[in-house]
Amino acid sequence: MLLDGQGNRHLVSLRTGGRFVCHRGGLLHDDLIGSEEGRQVRTSTGQVLLVFRPRLIDFSLEMPRHTGIVYPKDQAVLLMWADVYPGATVLEAGLGSGSLTLALLRAVGEQGRVVCYEIRPDFIQLALTNIRRFMPTPAHLLIREHDIYGGIPDKPIDRLLLDLAEPWRVVPHALEALRPGGMLAAYTPSIIQAQQTVEALERGGEFTQIETLETFYRPWYMRDAAVRPVQQMVAHTAFLTFARRLAPGAWQWHPNR
Ligand code: SAH
Helix, strand or coil, rough: CECCCCCCEEECCCCCCCCEEECCCCEEHHCCCCCCEEEECCCCCEEEEEEEECCHHHHHHHHHCCCCCCCHHHHHHHHHHCCCCCEEEEEEECCCCHHHHHHHHHHHHCCCCCEEECCCCCHHHHHHHHHHHHHHCCCCCEEEEEHHHCCCCCCCEEEECCCCHHHHHHHHHHHEEEEEEEEEEEECCCHHHHHHHHHHHHHHCEEEEEEEEECCCCCEEEEEEEEECCCCCCCCCCEEEEECCCCCCCCCCCCCC
């Protein structure tokens, strides 16, 4: 990643003999290959750029997208609230652009497993291109062209993450696939979707710790006397709904109903 003075990110896949060009001038890839992170380089026009490996956040926000993605602020909370841990078997639907997938692959580590269902074969190809660019050989990833509304053939799973239009339709399948103690998480732009999901989760009493929340990311502007929140922020991305699977036979009563 090349960072300019304005904080703009340029992602470059380095190859011997390659050349990077932007409006600030050009650079030879050979001058960057093998170099330390955090170094300064000068372009052909004398402008300074900083060299880093991209953070996953930088990569996710800059990679090509063909769907909406789960934004990093929500990914961070999803990983913690759904308790995605090293060694876990995680099922994700749909794959989309592969942004959340990368975060999951990293969180479960090489001892874990991420299984992704996606109905659009063209999206699978595009997402794989994104994933391989950041993580060249993710051996712990399995992608299936499969409609999750039809069922979950891969089981048992520890964690189930849903980013699709009708997550409540997955709840009956989650009952069969999620191990007792397993977590379900659903990312839904509309509160109506979240509500329908919660109703489906509560209906049979097989889930507990059911919670819906949203996250706000508000960076601050910090310059001399101007120390205040930035004036514009993303007002809404999605609601996050979580639930925990009980053991068969254990029934969750709902004290508020
Ligand atoms: N979380 C992804 C974006 C997912 S977009 C990211 O961060 O990049 C939603 C995806 O779900 C789309 O690619 C869509 O094709 C897929 N999808 C929709 N319904 C589905 C279903 N029933 N089974 C599997 N995938 C589905």
